[in-house]
Amino acid sequence: PPELILVLGDQLTAGKGALKDARPGIDTVVMAEVAEEASYVRHNRHKIVFIFSAMRHFRDELQNAGFEVIYYPYEAGKTSLLDAVHSALQECPAERVRCCKPGEYRLLEAMSEWHLAVPVELVEDDRFLASGDDFADWAKGRKQLRMEYFYRTMRRKYEILIDAQGKPEGENWNYDKQNRKGWRGKDTIPVRPTIEVDNITAEVIALVTEHFPDHPGDLDQFYLGVTAAQAQSQLLWFIDQGLPKFGEYQDAMAEESPWLYHALISAYINTGLLDPLEVCRAVERAWREERCSLAAAEGFIRQILGWREYVRGIYWMTAPSYADRNALDAHRPLPEWFWTGATDMRCLEKALRQSLDLGYGHHIQRLMIIGNFALLAGLQVQQVCEWYLAVYVDAFEWVELPNTLGMALYADGGLMASKPYAASGKYIQRQGDHCASCRYQPAKMTGPGACPYNSLYWHFINRHAEKLGDNPRLGLALNNWRRKDRDDQLAILTWADTELERLVPPVSV
Numbered sequence: 001p002p003e004l005i006l007v008l009g010d011q012l013t014a015g016k017g018a019l020k021d022a023r024p025g026i027d028t029v030v031m032a033e034v035a036e037e038a039s040y041v042r043h044n045r046h047k048i049v050f051i052f053s054a055m056r057h058f059r060d061e062l063q064n065a066g067f068e069v070i071y072y073p074y075e076a077g078k079t080s081l082l083d084a085v086h087s088a089l090q091e092c093p094a095e096r097v098r099c100c101k102p103g104e105y106r107l108l109e110a111m112s113e114w115h116l117a118v119p120v121e122l123v124e125d126d127r128f129l130a131s132g133d134d135f136a137d138w139a140k141g142r143k144q145l146r147m148e149y150f151y152r153t154m155r156r157k158y159e160i161l162i163d164a165q166g167k168p169e170g171e172n173w174n175y176d177k178q179n180r181k182g183w184r185g186k187d188t189i190p191v192r193p194t195i196e197v198d199n200i201t202a203e204v205i206a207l208v209t210e211h212f213p214d215h216p217g218d219l220d221q222f223y224l225g226v227t228a229a230q231a232q233s234q235l236l237w238f239i240d241q242g243l244p245k246f247g248e249y250q251d252a253m254a255e256e257s258p259w260l261y262h263a264l265i266s267a268y269i270n271t272g273l274l275d276p277l278e279v280c281r282a283v284e285r286a287w288r289e290e291r292c293s294l295a296a297a298e299g300f301i302r303q304i305l306g307w308r309e310y311v312r313g314i315y316w317m318t319a320p321s322y323a324d325r326n327a328l329d330a331h332r333p334l335p336e337w338f339w340t341g342a343t344d345m346r347c348l349e350k351a352l353r354q355s356l357d358l359g360y361g362h363h364i365q366r367l368m369i370i371g372n373f374a375l376l377a378g379l380q381v382q383q384v385c386e387w388y389l390a391v392y393v394d395a396f397e398w399v400e401l402p403n404t405l406g407m408a409l410y411a412d413g414g415l416m417a418s419k420p421y422a423a424s425g426k427y428i429q430r431q432g433d434h435c436a437s438c439r440y441q442p443a444k445m446t447g448p449g450a451c452p453y454n455s456l457y458w459h460f461i462n463r464h465a466e467k468l469g470d471n472p473r474l475g476l477a478l479n480n481w482r483r484k485d486r487d488d489q490l491a492i493l494t495w496a497d498t499e500l501e502r503l504v505p506p507v508s509v
């Protein structure tokens, strides 16, 4: 019997998910641009344009492949996906609705309450490399979950960077120690090819400009591909131009570039325009053809085969209560300047502005600049998570939440990360070149001109000393703090309190 196949805006892969075994000429596909999905957070306008335009291009591809597609553009005024499915069922004779399991718990829960005239079947999302059951099996009985061990299982399972004896290539599983160089402006950063804005994207840009005036994002700088072919050519460009230096500068921050040698492919993988396994295999191939070092290839593959699958496993294993965790009792309200970038801390200003304007920040900006500030200042966890979900083009809760709540804010008490990623101005100075153009000095601890990250770092260590006391990875920091003179400690804490009052003022009622 004919089916109605609902394809969501982050499920744009032919032949996978609900489209697996779909029959052109028999089944009908429905896709819808709906207010509820576009507004549940203040999504970056780049993200809305990217999703709507990619959906419209995907619709055309499905039609070219012979599918009947019912497509509701934003102007059709469908409020929710349920609303769209209801309407589509009036237009076609389907006896069942099929949809791939959504990436966010919020939507899964809503779908479980859909009452339609025909049954709804949810199918597993086969675009991921570890299913929920695979992850649960791996996690079962382990006292502590650590990404590194999960990653090794995945390397073996997919035989990626594994030699003929079944050992890791180069004899090590992980080459992270070679991947920590700071940026000193000494290398040439390759210029990224621009992608032409076609008519479909231009129309969507006009629509989003009109309907989402309060959302962040400078659409004059729209830079994303919107088809699988464009995503593929971005990947090939990266493998050629970015990958050779990816590992070396993976943890670096640069004044002159928002992306350095990063791939800019997360949005494509998360929406189905690129396949994660094919990406890993293409990078492995580049190493085998001697086009990059093993450290670069391994470092990159670990992010996708390891971290990406691991955070998804954590998300579904702990949903929905994970989102409410706040293990360090962080309650300061998110300052308004997170939405404008108006701060005189240079590194933070750069990271915030590009995140707001482009919807992009690389990992170290998200973790060690913005996330680190939120952690040290004790910003309210759920407000910070909502900010991340809104601002980045690649943000979907399954990947955003464990990264923000777990990795950056340590609000899960150490389920995701083995220690809080707390760092002072010294780290930021070592990894990048922002400090040279900043009014604050990373070598100064207190008084006017002192880098706020410094005193806030010790404030953080001091206020959580008890909770974090048994974490061996923080032993050194705690000892250094305890060895300080009582007067020095007091001066640092008093200065940090002054800085907190200034930078994160309480919300006026």
Ligand code: FAD
Pocket (backbone or CB within 6 Å): 261, 262, 263, 264, 265, 266, 267, 269, 270, 300, 303, 304, 307, 308, 309, 311, 361, 362, 363, 364, 366, 367, 371, 388, 392, 394, 395, 396, 399, 400, 401, 403, 404, 407, 408
């Ligand atoms: P590259 O640095 O070139 O890395 C290659 C790929 O590896 C990425 O495209 C991505 O698919 C994958 N990857 C790398 N790190 C991670 C990770 N920690 N978790 C999952 N995948 C990873 N990534 C998202 O896709 N969506 C998010 O909403 C998101 N939120 C984050 C929030 C915080 C606080 C932090 C610290 C990280 C977050 N990340 C998120 C992970 C990572 O920062 C982005 O995937 C990466 O910056 C995307 O840029 P890129 O494609 O240039 O990545």
Ligand code: DLZ
Pocket (backbone or CB within 6 Å): 007, 008, 009, 010, 011, 032, 033, 034, 035, 037, 038, 039, 043, 047, 048, 051, 102, 103, 104, 107, 396, 397
């Ligand atoms: C993110 C997003 C946006 C902005 N708009 C839509 C939309 O109009 N229609 C749609 O099907 N999907 C959209 N999405 C992606 C969904 O929010 C996503 O499928 C869920 O959050 C689950 O990951």
